[in-house]
Amino acid sequence: xxxxxxxxxxxxxxxxxxxxxxxxxxxxxxxxxxxxxxxxxxxxxxxxxxxxxxxxxxxxxxxxxxxxxxxxxxxxxxxxxxxxxxxxxxxxxxxxxxxxxxxxxxxxxxxxxxxxxxxxxxxxxxxxxxxxxxxxxxxxxxxxxx
Amino acid sequence: xxxxxxxxxxxxxxxxxxxxxxxxxxxxxxxxxxxxxxxxxxxxxxxxxxxxxxxxxxxxxxxxxxxxxxxxxxxxxxxxxxxxxxxxxxxxxxxxxxxxxxxxxxxxxxxxxxxxxxxxxxxxxxxxxxxxxxxxxxxxxxxxxxxxxxxxxxxxxxxxxxxxxxxxxxxxxxxxxxxxxxxxxxxxxxxxxxxxxxxxxxxxxxxxxxxxxxxxxxxxxxxxxxxxxxxxxxxxxxxxxxxxxxxxxxxxxxxxxxxxxxxxxxxxxxxxxxxxxxxxxxxxxxxxxxxxxxxxxxxxxxxxxxxxxxxxxxxxxxxxxxxxxxxxxxxxxxxxxxxxxxxxxxxxxxxxxxxxxxxxxxxxxxxxxxxxxxxxxxxxxxxxxxxxxxxxxxxxxxxxxxxxxxxxxxxxxxxxxxx
Ligand code: SF4
Numbered sequence: 001x002x003x004x005x006x007x008x009x010x011x012x013x014x015x016x017x018x019x020x021x022x023x024x025x026x027x028x029x030x031x032x033x034x035x036x037x038x039x040x041x042x043x044x045x046x047x048x049x050x051x052x053x054x055x056x057x058x059x060x061x062x063x064x065x066x067x068x069x070x071x072x073x074x075x076x077x078x079x080x081x082x083x084x085x086x087x088x089x090x091x092x093x094x095x096x097x098x099x100x101x102x103x104x105x106x107x108x109x110x111x112x113x114x115x116x117x118x119x120x121x122x123x124x125x126x127x128x129x130x131x132x133x134x135x136x137x138x139x140x141x142x143x144x145x146x
Numbered sequence: 147x148x149x150x151x152x153x154x155x156x157x158x159x160x161x162x163x164x165x166x167x168x169x170x171x172x173x174x175x176x177x178x179x180x181x182x183x184x185x186x187x188x189x190x191x192x193x194x195x196x197x198x199x200x201x202x203x204x205x206x207x208x209x210x211x212x213x214x215x216x217x218x219x220x221x222x223x224x225x226x227x228x229x230x231x232x233x234x235x236x237x238x239x240x241x242x243x244x245x246x247x248x249x250x251x252x253x254x255x256x257x258x259x260x261x262x263x264x265x266x267x268x269x270x271x272x273x274x275x276x277x278x279x280x281x282x283x284x285x286x287x288x289x290x291x292x293x294x295x296x297x298x299x300x301x302x303x304x305x306x307x308x309x310x311x312x313x314x315x316x317x318x319x320x321x322x323x324x325x326x327x328x329x330x331x332x333x334x335x336x337x338x339x340x341x342x343x344x345x346x347x348x349x350x351x352x353x354x355x356x357x358x359x360x361x362x363x364x365x366x367x368x369x370x371x372x373x374x375x376x377x378x379x380x381x382x383x384x385x386x387x388x389x390x391x392x393x394x395x396x397x398x399x400x401x402x403x404x405x406x407x408x409x410x411x412x413x414x415x416x417x418x419x420x421x422x423x424x425x426x427x428x429x430x431x432x433x434x435x436x437x438x439x440x441x442x443x444x445x446x447x448x449x450x451x452x453x454x455x456x457x458x459x460x461x462x463x464x465x466x467x468x469x470x471x472x473x474x475x476x477x478x479x480x481x482x483x484x485x486x487x488x489x490x491x492x493x494x495x496x497x498x499x500x501x502x503x504x505x506x507x508x509x510x511x512x513x514x515x516x517x518x519x520x521x522x523x524x525x526x527x528x529x530x531x532x533x534x535x536x537x538x539x540x541x542x543x544x545x546x547x548x549x550x551x552x553x554x555x556x557x558x559x560x561x562x563x564x565x
Pocket of ligand 1: 023024093117120
């Protein structure tokens with residue numbers, strides 16, 4: 001995948017925990033704070049999916065979060081990219097055979113980037129966001145979401 | 147405040163009040179929970195708390211896996227307390243099966259457990275600062291926290307989810323050649339402690355936003371069975387490490403830290419919560435130092451071969467209880483083993499946030515809506531630990547916006563009172 005030479009804009013990210021253990025969620029915050037500091041690239045968390053370019057999702061989908069996740073996906077304007085952070089969101093990971101777990105994220109909404117690790121390291125999360133940038137720029141070129 | 151004034155029911159309020167839903171999506175705390183506040187003007191007169199969004203059915207899954215698989219699952223109950231749960235779980239199983247843990251392993255478990263407290267308390271302090279609108283302090287604190295993450299990675303191979311305890315011992319040594327890294331990190335924190343205390347406790351605006359906010363009286367803390375720093379901030383001297391010493395804590399004297407150790411009367415407010423957690427960072431550093439200096443020699447596991455370990459566990463039968471003072475308070479694991487099966491017959495977990503949930507109600511009542519974010523953060527809630535069996539409410543765009551609005555209100559209040 002060819003990386004863009006520069007970011008055309010600041011990326012706004014909305015973070016959703018659909019049943020994660022908090023491990024990946026804290027690593028996401030670590031990526032935002034000074035050691036990794038993704039804000040220097042204009043990547044920042046936003047409080048609502050309606051302002052987001054990227055959905056950053058952690059955790060397997062629990063039954064109660066299933067309709068919420070779908071709704072949040074629908075609320076995010078096009079063009080958008082979906083990143084799953086962590087093993088349990090990518091494959092269900094350790095959370096299998098439970099009465100309250102529906103499964104990995106991609107059984108519910110389309111996913112563009114999978115970030116491995118349990119939990120994912122902050123470096124891996126940043127790498128995932130960079131891949132999402134490339135995807136967003138392709139979408140924009142093809143005119144999705146105007 | 148008596149218990150009668152605690153209004154838990156939505157819709158029972160006088161016509162002058164209105165209700166405000168908050169959550170379950172909460173950008174700052176990263177975890178879903180839902181509050182419904184009843185307000186009279188700016189004052190909170192009632193609150194309904196609805197947890198359960200992160201419930202994954204861990205106990206159910208664990209009772210369908212062999213004990214070693216369940217141990218890895220216990221680590222993923224919570225990614226912040228990722229050694230606290232395994233520490234309590236291994237103790238419960240070892241009690242049930244009558245397995246001895248070599249002294250060196252006990253010390254190593256203690257070292258990693260205390261390092262977890264350091265990173266967890268710093269994490270909390272940063273989140274608290276963010277809720278008040280002091281993002282500079284958030285970034286400072288999280289930058290400082292990285293040192294403990296580096297050390298954890300050096301010692302265990304991972305930043306989170308260390309996979310250190312295993313039944314009958316630990317999986318990795320703290321070798322002598324790595325001790326200097328630990329000492330270096332400890333010195334780093336010792337040098338910074340006064341700076342942290344100045345930044346948080348001697349800052350006029352932090353004090354104005356947290357003094358007498360979210361107060362919990364001594365009596366209510368006792369009545370509601372609060373645990374950990376939440377109880378200690380109210381002056382309740384309880385700490386599993388002091389009351390029922392286990393692991394290396396039995397060889398040293400751990401004293402429950404209350405605001406009195408800072409020379410102030412306990413109020414149980416957010417300010418006192420900061421005092422307790424910052425002083426506990428110092429305490430943890432001293433404990434780690436003690437453990438490094440007195441690290442016994444010897445083996446790491448009393449049953450080093452995994453097949454033999456599994457066979458021993460399969461033969462065992464009985465009940466066991468494991469307790470650990472996690473960063474947020476006492477965590478309890480109960481297991482019952484039955485001969486002939488590899489899975490735990492019963493596994494029950496009680497996480498500290500579960501005990502502290504009720505303390506939220508009196509903490510909120512009477513305070514302002516702008517104080518909601520910092521009071522919610524003050525017990526250092528951890529939903530993924532606590533969500534056992536619960537139901538869920540809707541997440542709409544409106545509720546999400548509401549939370550942003552709250553953070554804005556909270557920040558405006560800081561600006562207002564600081565002139
Ligand atoms: S991938 Fe692992 S660390 Fe991350 S949320 Fe899932 S269980 Fe937790």
